[in-house]
Amino acid sequence: MTALPVLCIKNDGSPTRAGLYTDFYSGWVHGHIATTQPIPGTWLSSQATADQICVNYFGTGWRMAEHHDGGGGWGFHAYGDIRNDTKFWVRIINQPANCWNP
Template identity: 55%
Template structure:
């Protein structure tokens, strides 16, 4: 069986055997807080960084990051200490069901497929931990899949 994702005018075919799909459970998601002249603040909000907060059967965009060491712009002051500078750029994929996030490598590959080399799934600790800021202007009408490297709050965790 396959999963098809429409990317602009291109149809991406993700050949995934049903047995390889994540089994369900919950994954952690974040939301956009505010946007200030090219900079987004994103954070946990009502997430659960310990066991996940959103059913993996949900279709949400993946929050992707390209950490290139970009310095924080002088005009930007975070609205709180939760939004530590992540030194990079943010973008989101089209909505993807969490059941396709079978591993961190699979999620990173989706970011690379959508945006190119150097892009990967954003991680809880890319900023301070509970939040981050970086260049971007991601959508504000949905939550995003984000992974955490030291807790079982990812769709690929049993």
């Protein structure tokens, strides 16, 4: 029932920002990020549903961000201007830790 913004990403081939340090755990996603308005986790019934929410907000090519975007996980760099004082929904591919997992 918790409502959080969905972190959405569009991998559009954007070049790495000059001077940006990246490593395995903090890579470049070659794109942009944005967040939706807060959405209850119960609305995120599948990856396809979550991706469609991003498309509905931002347009074709957007999808829900994944923990490993940019490399090894835990952090990544992208173009965008999002709040840094809130949590948001993301998905993960190698663990049953998504809102839609039983």
